[in-house]
Amino acid sequence: xxxxxxxxxxxxxxxxxxxxxxxxxxxxxxxxxxxxxxxxxxxxxxxxxxxxxxxxxxxxxxxxxxxxxxxxxxxxxxxxxxxxxxxxxxxxxxxxxxxxxxxxxxxxxxxxxxxxxxxxxxxxxxxxxxxxxxxxxxxxxxxxxxxxxxxxxxxxxxxxxxxxxxxxxxxxxxxxxxxxxxxxxxxxxxxxxxxxxxxxxxxxxxxxxxxxxxxxxxxxxxxxxxxxxxxxxxxxxxxxxxxxxxxxxxxxxxxxxxxxxxxxxxxxxxxxxxxxxxxxxxxxxxxxxxxxxxxxxxxxxxxxxxxxxxxxxxxx
Ligand SMILES: *[C@@H]1O[C@H](CO)[C@@H](O)[C@H](O)[C@H]1NC(C)=O
Numbered sequence: 001x002x003x004x005x006x007x008x009x010x011x012x013x014x015x016x017x018x019x020x021x022x023x024x025x026x027x028x029x030x031x032x033x034x035x036x037x038x039x040x041x042x043x044x045x046x047x048x049x050x051x052x053x054x055x056x057x058x059x060x061x062x063x064x065x066x067x068x069x070x071x072x073x074x075x076x077x078x079x080x081x082x083x084x085x086x087x088x089x090x091x092x093x094x095x096x097x098x099x100x101x102x103x104x105x106x107x108x109x110x111x112x113x114x115x116x117x118x119x120x121x122x123x124x125x126x127x128x129x130x131x132x133x134x135x136x137x138x139x140x141x142x143x144x145x146x147x148x149x150x151x152x153x154x155x156x157x158x159x160x161x162x163x164x165x166x167x168x169x170x171x172x173x174x175x176x177x178x179x180x181x182x183x184x185x186x187x188x189x190x191x192x193x194x195x196x197x198x199x200x201x202x203x204x205x206x207x208x209x210x211x212x213x214x215x216x217x218x219x220x221x222x223x224x225x226x227x228x229x230x231x232x233x234x235x236x237x238x239x240x241x242x243x244x245x246x247x248x249x250x251x252x253x254x255x256x257x258x259x260x261x262x263x264x265x266x267x268x269x270x271x272x273x274x275x276x277x278x279x280x281x282x283x284x285x286x287x288x289x290x291x292x293x294x295x296x297x298x299x300x301x302x303x304x305x306x307x308x309x310x311x312x313x314x315x316x
Contacts, residue, residue, distance in 0.1 A: 070094050070100075072090045072093075072094060073099075073100055073102075075102060075103050075104045075107055076089075076090060076093050076094065076099060076100075076102075076107065077090070078104060079093075079104055079107045079108075079111070079221055079224075080093065080217075082220050082221060082224040083216070083217040083220040083221060084213075084216055084217065084220060085213040085214075085216065085217055088210060088213050088214065088217065089111075089217045089221075092114055092118070092210075092214065093107065093110065093111065093114060096110060096113070096114040096117075098110060099114075104225070105165070105225070107221065108163055108221055108222060108225045109160060109163045109164050109165070111217065111218050111221050112156065112159055112160040112163055112218055112222075113160055114214070115156060115211075115214040115215060115217075115218050116153065116156040116157060116160055118210070118211060118214055119149065119152050119153050119156055119182070119211060120153055122149060122207045122208060122211060123146070123149040123150060123153055125207050126142075126145065126146055126149060126203075126204055126207050127146060129200065129203055129204075130142075130146070132199075132200060134200055137196055138193075138196050138198060138200050138201065140192075141192035141193045141196060141201070142200055142204065144188070144189065144192045145189040145192060145193070145204055145208075148185040148186070148188055148189045148263070149185070149189065151181070151182075151185050151263070152181075152182040152185045152186065152211075152215075155178040155179070155181045155182040155185070156178070156179075156182055156215075158174075158178050159174075159175045159178045159179055159182075159218070159222075162174060162175050162178075163175060163222065172226055175222060176219070176222070176223075179215055179218055179219050179222065180219070182215045183212055183215045183216065183219070184263075184264050184306075184307070185263070186208060186211055186212040186215065187212070187306070188263065188264060189204075189208065190205060190208065193205065257269070264307065265307070268307065268309070273311065276309060276311065277309070278309045278310065278311035279299070279300075279308050279309050279310065280296040280299050280300075280308075280309075280310050280311070281310075281311045281313060282295075282296045282310060282311065282312045282313060283313040284313075287313070288311075288313055293310070293312060296310045296312075297310070
């Protein structure tokens with residue numbers, strides 16, 4: 001039958017050849033196994049070496065948020081536990097001079113200073129790519145970003161000088177306003193690059209990495225350090241858009257806005273009401289979302305990082 005020939009155990013010379021081939025295959029297999037073992041060993045050895053190099057490099061430390069290298073002090077742990085990004089908080093504080101001997105009170109201004117240094121560095125490195133060729137849209141987004149970073153550095157410096165214990169600075173409310181401004185500047189910058197792609201955008205957004213998280217942490221640390229003063233809406237030191245002393249003093253700028261008012265708020269206040277997308281509309285006759293202002297305030301989220309807009313419709 002035809003399939004007899006397919007039987008492998010045909011007597012004769014072919015068996016010997018088969019044995020030989022089997023032997024060859026086995027020794028090949030063994031070679032492959034040995035080679036694989038060597039390869040794996042080398043991979044492990046080089047991984048360990050790379051680990052050592054990275055470990056050594058990290059001794060010099062300039063990146064944040066990677067890993068905890070030193071043990072945080074009790075004050076640092078306690079301070080950072082109040083933040084939304086505790087790991088970033090611990091890591092960034094640990095590598096900042098003076099943090100290991102600081103008490104909780106000192107950590108407030110140390111956090112501000114550390115955040116300011118990160119912003120300054122981002123501003124510096126962002127400025128360094130200004131000679132790169134950019135098309136007009138990217139250039140405009142880039143220029144905006146640079147300007148906003150400068151404003152943030154300014155806001156943070158003011159906040160820092162207000163929280164240094166020995167100095168008489170602005171009010172608590174000022175610090176919150178400045179910090180919030182730094183947070184919105186950052187958002188505005190990232191938004192400017194929306195819809196554009198390319199290396200400039202990637203480079204800029206990379207430099208902005210962690211910045212808004214650091215500001216958010218400052219806000220939490222500062223709020224926690226103020227204790228009960230922060231429960232509820234702050235009333236003292238509240239600034240009105242056009243109180244008498246503002247009008248007489250220098251605090252009004254060319255655009256007739258108080259100087260402390262941020263860029264986004266200026267844009268918002270210059271926009272006609274019909275063009276504003278409000279979060280809540282107050283209208284006594286029930287045409288809005290709610291009927292009273294206090295209901296609207298209750299609807300505003302507690303720790304929002306964007307402006308919550310309440311539109312109060314005209315009425316009696
Ligand atoms: C902020 O940190 C820098 C660098 O560590 C230090 O030289 C400077 O004195 C600090 N400034 C304040 C106000 O603490």
